[in-house]
Amino acid sequence: MIKIAVDAMGGDFAPKITVLGAMDAVKQFEDIEITLFGDQDKINEFLIAHPRIKVEKTTQVIDMGEKDPIRAIRNNKDSSMVRAMYSVKEGQTQALVSAGPTQAIIAGAHLVIKRMSLMHRVALAPIIPSTDGRGRILLDVGANIELRSEHLLELALYATITAREYLGIKDPKVALINIGSEEGKGRDLEKETFQLLKNHPMINFMGNIEGKEVLSTDADIMLTDGYTGNVLMKTVEGTAKAMGSMLKEEIKSSLGGKIGYLFMRKNLKRFSKRLDASEIGGAMIFGIQAPVIKAHGSSSAYAFKNAIAQARLFVKNDVLNQVNEALEKTLTKEE
Amino acid sequence: MIKIAVDAMGGDFAPKITVLGAMDAVKQFEDIEITLFGDQDKINEFLIAHPRIKVEKTTQVIDMGEKDPIRAIRNNKDSSMVRAMYSVKEGQTQALVSAGPTQAIIAGAHLVIKRMSLMHRVALAPIIPSTDGRGRILLDVGANIELRSEHLLELALYATITAREYLGIKDPKVALINIGSEEGKGRDLEKETFQLLKNHPMINFMGNIEGKEVLSTDADIMLTDGYTGNVLMKTVEGTAKAMGSMLKEEIKSSLGGKIGYLFMRKNLKRFSKRLDASEIGGAMIFGIQAPVIKAHGSSSAYAFKNAIAQARLFVKNDVLNQVNEALEKTLTKEE
Incomplete structure (x- = not known):
């Protein structure tokens, strides 16, 4: 039991x-x-x-x-x-x-x-939705606003095992959130973490990803410090919400929009569900x-x-x- | 001339x-x-x-x-x-x-x-769209991946004068990007910058804002370091793009969606234009x-x-x- x-x-x-x-x-x-x-x-x-x-x-x-x-x-x-x-x-x-x-x-x-x-550190790790409906682990989103590269390595190991055992992904891909995709980009934190991840035999490191890839990347795990992760996650939420209300406003703004809505109500419902996290459960504390x-x-x-x-x-x-x-x-x- | x-x-x-x-x-x-x-x-x-x-x-x-x-x-x-x-x-x-x-x-x-x-530092400062169509200045989005609080104060002054003279806003409101709205939140950078902004007579400081408010806040100027600003701006872009493609997918997925589209084509076009930055021109280098x-x-x-x-x-x-x-x-x- x-x-x-x-x-x-x-x-x-x-x-x-x-x-x-x-x-x-x-x-x-x-x-x-x-x-x-x-x-x-x-x-x-x-x-x-x-x-x-x-x-x-x-x-x-x-x-x-x-x-x-x-x-x-x-x-x-x-x-x-x-x-x-x-x-x-x-x-x-x-x-x-x-x-x-x-x-x-x-x-x-x-x-x-x-x-x-x-x-040496804990992390708050939600599973965030993605365009392909798979979901992926983002961490840290706010347990530690500052983390060192060795902490991020430990957390990447934890996340790798979680993605394998919990999400059922065989060899989970880890990506580091950064301001550019090339090696050598970012702050000292990203440069050092890049090397640690790249050289660890148990981590399937795919390199840096930028903010614009957060919902569309192939990565199963997205790694960053708790300050950046928190801002990033809330920015995704806020942008999705703002776009939802703008869409509603535009649809309501004309008769054509309102008629169109009657035809595609179900489609729009599915759309609004796609970035909804409730299917997924909760955030993990690693x-x-x-x-x-x-x-x-x-x-x-x-x-x-x-x-x-x-x-x-x-x-x-x-x-x-x-x-x-x-x-x-x-x-x-x-x- | x-x-x-x-x-x-x-x-x-x-x-x-x-x-x-x-x-x-x-x-x-x-x-x-x-x-x-x-x-x-x-x-x-x-x-x-x-x-x-x-x-x-x-x-x-x-x-x-x-x-x-x-x-x-x-x-x-x-x-x-x-x-x-x-x-x-x-x-x-x-x-x-x-x-x-x-x-x-x-x-x-x-x-x-x-x-x-x-x-003492330069910043890359785009004008980013907002739900109310006003546009606001975000900085730094990547000229300096690390900034100190006194740099952020100088940049806030520059941005304040720019918002007044360029965007025509009388007493532009400055907000600090942070992981929570209360005073005392964030890294040392945010804590120190909060005090500098609060105490400067030429800055109309409204406090911290979170990532979820980026498109809906009343602030005219959103301040952060170049690493966070870059991730944040690209996350807004990426989320908007991902949502656009998901909406398209859902609409195309059924006959009802396709018929509905014919009625609300103009509405959807206006929707997709609302987060388009081309009206605005370029990013400023402060x-x-x-x-x-x-x-x-x-x-x-x-x-x-x-x-x-x-x-x-x-x-x-x-x-x-x-x-x-x-x-x-x-x-x-x-x-």
Whole structure:
């Protein structure tokens, strides 16, 4: 049995969608057992008793607007998130899923579950949509605003194993985000990271990619520091949203547009779904001693179930031990 | 008379579009005189003699694929670009317009025309489209991959005066690109720059903006280092392009889509024009001793004419002297 801790109170629509998502997950996967952490009464409004769902009662919730994530973790020991983290830490469960505030999850994962000893930094790694519908891993999008090249190498190894075991890609291609495609471009960070990636036997490095390729590249993994990744990811979101509203405005601006819309309503619906991340589940937090999945704050039950499915695969395919082995090999080689 | 030097051989469609753009410009503006630098025979294929257009014969062209921009400038003294730069340097003309390779223009502007003594860095500053059609200045998009906070302050002053004198905005709002909107977010660069901008009397600072606001913010000027700005700008371009092709795919995928298209063809055309930069002209190079405008490599004659119009306004409204005055005041205050 794979045991998954779920922060039932995190996210904009908790505990409804977290409970519904958990119920869907145990239906779909015979090999998982879920512990919901949260307000028993509120959970019971939605939960239909199931032999593989337990509830652990907690009294606090970490607020979505929390500004100081470390204080939030320290001052809310009986929150659904922190209690779920302790259950992972103490081995009652093996992975964590939460739709709570991102920075609190990252801080809590650090403080409670702790970093893997061979990973020197953690990273927030969403799977971002692509024009061909495959999805690819982008990291870091904001766990560390500054990273060194050796950190990016460790994270690239983690991402490579994740793409193989979780996305099912045989030899995942890694690309470095940069301001030009040629070797030698970028800041010292990119120049140094380029060399480390190029020379590592376990990394299938395809070189630099520019911002314009983010949705169309062949790469399975796109690597950058947390500042750039955060700006980049939000720029994709913002541009997609702005274009969506401009399209709507133009269609509404004339009778022809409105009639045309009646004919192609379904097409436009499919279009707007193509950059929607909800199919994919959550963002992964790389580098923690257990799999931690951060579901989107506004997740539907379906997206939340997908986040639980992600956590399940991490445990099932033993991603963390594989990462540890890869890092150990890298260290031995360097000595 | 405002005297403008035009690199007639730069860009993908030179000298056809540069010559046609120059002819349109002298028609539209009675107060400009243009000197075209380039291959006399090729220019003559398109040029209709005009009293305010002169031609200076040059024998070399800086290749669009040039990898080493500094070498390109040094080894091509008789190129249309370098000769046009010397004419600005020596005072025969007052501003430069080129659609040649960006990095060569930046290098040449540095080496030949030189930096303003009070500006410690130059920046490449395109005007990027926005959902409301106003356009706003983004900088730096790649002249300097690393900048310090005091450089960003100088560039913000330059941009403020440009937005006022060129875009006609009375009290232009400056925003700092960051990973969160609150004060205190970001790297040391953003934290320090935030304080400098907040405390400068000539800057109307509105705070941090995130990547998702790039197309929808109220800001007139968006400030960041050249690495982030380059990634950000290309991400907007790439996302817009990817969405355009996905929309096309979905529309073509069914009969309903195709029929709908017939009704809303005009609407979709307007939609695809809204993020098109050709209306706007070129990117400005801030910090050089004369106005330098880099037109897009694939500019149409119309876009190239707009780039010439930009150069004209820079000279007419005496932007550089105003920037110098603002920088002098800043220095005096600091002493």
